[in-house]
Amino acid sequence: MIWTEGREAVATAGRMGELYAAHAPDAARLAYLLTGDRTLAEDLVHEAFVRMFGRFRDLRDPGAFRAYLRTTLVNLTRSHFRRRRVERAYLERERNRMEPRVESAEPDEMWEILQRLRPRQRAAIVLRYYEDLSEAQTADVLRCPVGTVKSLVSRGLAQLRAEMTRGEVT
């Protein structure tokens, strides 16, 4: 049931609309990097806003909306991939059967390789290298110890290097 109290409805749409305009485009970019899928990224952002708005009045610091939104988005992405784990396992098996490439890795191929990382490794790399979060901040978002963040990033980068055949190992 949707209440039809006019002033309240307008105020609701206004507040939410302002937050959406201010934060949704950036959130969508993050979601796209986490998932590699534009449509899914948009859906996750919408879902994050639906959930966030219900809790917005409980936020101790409204200025921290972006950080809360980021965490909500990462959690939603995690839930999505948890449900798709079977499909991902299949893709992993297929990847392992592919012959090593001999031509140089193009930047977009790096993107493809990034998408094949485990979701948590990809999330750790995106949060560290795109969102420029510290290891501690990344650990807060992923709800894991700092050591785990280091491990996720290290293993993710190692896998990226291993799959690139250009030989540009740093």
Next chain:
Amino acid sequence: MNPDLRTLLERKADEMRLDPSIPDRVVRKARRRRVSTVLVAGAVAAGVVAGVVVSARLLLEETAMVPRVRPANPTAQFYPFIYPATREELETTQEQVSRGSVPMWTEAEGVAHLFAVNVLGWAPEDVAVEAAGDAVVVRNPALPQAARFEGGLGTTLHLVRVPGSDPPIYAVVAAVAEVIEAEPVGPDAEVGADGTLSFRGRVAFLPEEATVALSVEDAQAGRAQALSTVRPDGTFLVQVEAPAEPGPNTLVSIALLDGAGRILALTSSRISTPVAAGGQAGASEATQALPAPVAETREAILAAAAAGDWDALRDQIPGDGFTYSFGGQTDPVAYWQQLEEEGTDVRGILRALFSVTAVRDRGMWVWPAPAGKQPSEWTEEDEAILGELVAEGVLTPQERRDYLRFGFYYGWRAGIERDGTWRFFVAGD
């Protein structure tokens, strides 16, 4: 590589374009989320049997879903119904029906109508009754302020045929108001511990001079009620001194009143009436009563165990506060892998444990259900669960006998908190 990676991420991010105008459907969905309800009494779990709160997330993800109540049968100690309000009234009603009087009690919608008149205080001619799945919704469009709410304010009544009634009659197990969202204040284990019950929440509809009435009723000690004005933003906080220490039969009700003191909507049930979001096709008994975060974690653990995916299992372990052994090991997964090398089918045990019914024990969901109770409290269902675990090799027949002999279950058990955090998977004392 790192500069290349950063450049790649920035370039790819720029490829994602999102219109900054919020879609109407997102606004509508967010509004509907705020109109959801939580069954009040089910959230009070301290010292009671299987009190379960309706998961607000489950309600929100399926906005057409009606919360389904799973009532316990009356016993010598436990009276689960809220209408008729007492065992004596139920017996009187049964006698009247058997004599051919009061035929309305033989139909769920008839009982819903009687509830609306006798409990909500509505005029008989004003009551509108509508079937909704397993439940019945009552509304009163004649109430001056209710007409302002699109569709009319509804209270969903969960009814059951009274076991053993002949001729069969219906009783109300719980009432859930569409517009009231509430939760007890404080940790579940401490609710009611100091003799008071406090609830905070929000109403989705704000009549003029709206108040919320919290009442707590004990069959022997009587009834206590407190009123609280609803704030302009729709939130409220109400507290009452309980007439007695809350127990399984304690009746807790929260009503939304208009300026004239008329009941617009009501949420009410006995404290230990389990409530679950129903309608999940294919969901088993083991999962139907679980809040969404708990169910999600359980599902993830099961999937990881079935796939033999230790990394996925590790993903479910929180950064701290997880118990997996009493032997001082530092890595749960390494410990479990060591156990498997020594012949213990850890993953099989996980699959077996999470496939049986859980019990709610002081805010934690515990598998298997017998692990959360004294052996003297084990029911036939608990015994069946133990038999299943013996068949799966989780425990031996001797161990099962030892639990009874020593007075507690100390076999393999697992626990997930209400927010979905996996807290333990352990065996032993």
